[in-house]
Amino acid sequence: MAWRPGDPPGRRTALVRVRTDSGLTGYGEASPMMGGDHSLLVTRDFSASLTGADPFDQAVIQDRLLHRYIKLGPEGAVTGALAALDIALWDLKGKILGLPIHKLMGGAWRNELPFYASVGGNAERGVDEMLRVVEARWTSEKPAAIKIRWDGDRTRQDYDIPGDIAKARAVRDLVGPDYPLAFDANNQYSVGGAIRVGRVLEELGYLWFEEPVQHYDVRAMGEVAQRLDITVSAAEQTYTTQALVDMISAGVRMVQPDIVKMGGITGLMQCAAICFAHGVELVPHQTQPGIGHVANLHLLSTIMHNTKPAEFADPDDRMLPGIPNMPRPSGGCFALPQGPGLGLDFDDAEIDARRI
Structure with a gap:
């Protein structure tokens, strides 16, 4: 589409x-x-x-x-x-x-879900430009937390560690000492580089350090997680429950499978049970502005120990012609849809007009 x-x-x-x-x-x-x-x-x-x-x-x-x-x-x-x-x-x-999906899953613990603003594209931005983008989202959306994403070239390992640290410091200075922050490296560091950056993030009070090394190197991800005090998260690029267990066994204590990759709602329900059994935080990755986002809200509402806000990636209204009642952020939260199924209204004529 x-x-x-x-x-x-x-x-x-x-x-x-x-x-x-x-x-x-x-x-x-x-x-x-x-x-x-x-x-x-x-x-x-x-x-x-x-x-x-x-x-x-x-x-x-x-x-x-x-x-x-x-x-x-x-x-x-x-x-x-x-x-x-x-x-x-x-x-x-x-x-x-x-009935709404969350009722079919056993009921919602909450009808409003706080979100964090996931701000991407920072590998290619200078400090000043990045701060302008972050500040715009921070002031307009009032998110419960902010995550800065790099989205850089994964073939350039440890490319600009001093510059990355400078950006992390600048965002902390912008929002103050107590505001919740996270840092998504998008797999761009070696083990040594990740530990160097992670130590600074600990000093700056960041809540989590996402995918610091290549996602497929489970041993390396676990080593970084075990050597740092900051929570290291991973598994947005994990597609099976077996691979999720491998990541947890390596030492990762916060996992982020994605509902549009990990078997949908049924798959994420299995992930939730695995995380509960292992005492691991489940904080699903989610960057899609439409159905994936809403399905994720239904799933998150049913989790008793929901420790972090939902991800809200770079805002995009491109799906509104086909889904006019898409939930909008308000006061740092999303309201949980209450209509049957996903609770979304679909305009098939608009959707068909945009088919490729």
């Missing part, structure tokens, strides 16, 4: 619609990598298996399809496609029963 003419792949949305013979439609969203093309290609092949299936069998459907296409993954395209399908089936179940 290209919501605006000329949208590059990173700005596109991979939507999946599942229709029932009664006329109801469930909507899901896949991982946005490569504009979602990789997942939608797999989703196309799911169709034959879904014809005649019962949407209340969403867990059976997910496992059956995962193992049918296991040799294409199990990480990446297949898991992202299954996430979209799973969210759509939960949306359908809610619409059939006339």
